[in-house]
Amino acid sequence: MRRHPSPQDERRPGERHVPAWKPIAGALTSGLLVLAALVLVADRFGVPVAVFTWDGSALGDLPWYSGSISLLNGMVWAAAAGLSLLVAWLSPQDRTRLGALALFTGVLATDDALQLHVFAGPDNGIPQSWFVALYAVAGALLLLLFLCGGRPGATAAFLLGFALLGVSAAFDEVAESEVSIVEDGTKLLGAITWLAVPVIVAGRLRPARYLPGPPADRPAPGSALEREHQQA
Incomplete structure (x- = not known):
């Protein structure tokens, strides 16, 4: 029975494999840092968080x-x-x-x-x-x-x-x-x-x-x- 090539088989020599969890974790961490900074800035200026999260048209009616x-x-x-x-x-x-x-x-x-x-x-x-x-x-x-x-x-x-x-x-x-x-x-x-x-x-x-494919x-x-x- 013929085995279909896996992504690991298609990797070229010297190519680095980045686990999927790393960019996902990096994206979520960046988002959480932005939200934490938002809460701190809102507290610093003494305004509701909604001032930063709502659209300008909603705030200005x-x-x-x-x-x-x-x-x-x-x-x-x-x-x-x-x-x-x-x-x-x-x-x-x-x-x-x-x-x-x-x-x-x-x-x-x-x-x-x-x-x-x-x-x-x-x-x-x-x-x-x-x-x-x-x-x-x-x-x-x-x-x-x-x-x-x-x-x-x-x-x-x-x-x-x-x-x-x-x-x-x-x-x-x-x-x-x-x-x-x-x-x-x-x-x-x-x-x-x-x-x-x-x-x-x-x-x-x-x-x-840049994409996997037959060498030919x-x-x-x-x-x-x-x-x-x-x-x-």
Whole structure:
């Protein structure tokens, strides 16, 4: 009777096996630490825990759709950060660029969710313009990383997203609220375009290099096919 190969049989030489309980335990521990910190912060500020756990529209007795585009923008930032981390782990060639993109979009997701540059910063003596300047410098440095050795398609997507976010920042500084659709619309488009960056890189990876499969399906090391995928 033929025995079906187990996951252990498909493991390649030198590949490390991470027990499933470790990432599960790490995720639960991180969540518990966040909840414990939340309780401590609520006690420190003397406010109910619900202030931190309820949605802003519920606390302010606003319509359910209030701030929907802002929430969507934060979700896109978070998705871009998580996907960039995943693809960075899969592709050593792009690890530095995508790791930096994941960090930057993670910071932007936090800012959008907590309104750091709008309320938290100015309320504590940090002008909003400082946030804009810091993000501009960080974005420019990230752009240099992509221009210096990044994949052409991913670099083009990052450059387009950077331009859209620049338009959004400019309108945020000089325009009135009546044109907020331009400010928030270009920010959303820029975030979605940056979400395409790790997708483009992932589309250039060779699945056979990372997924189990018959050895015959894998390009030979040093072959023209392997070089083509490395340069894509």
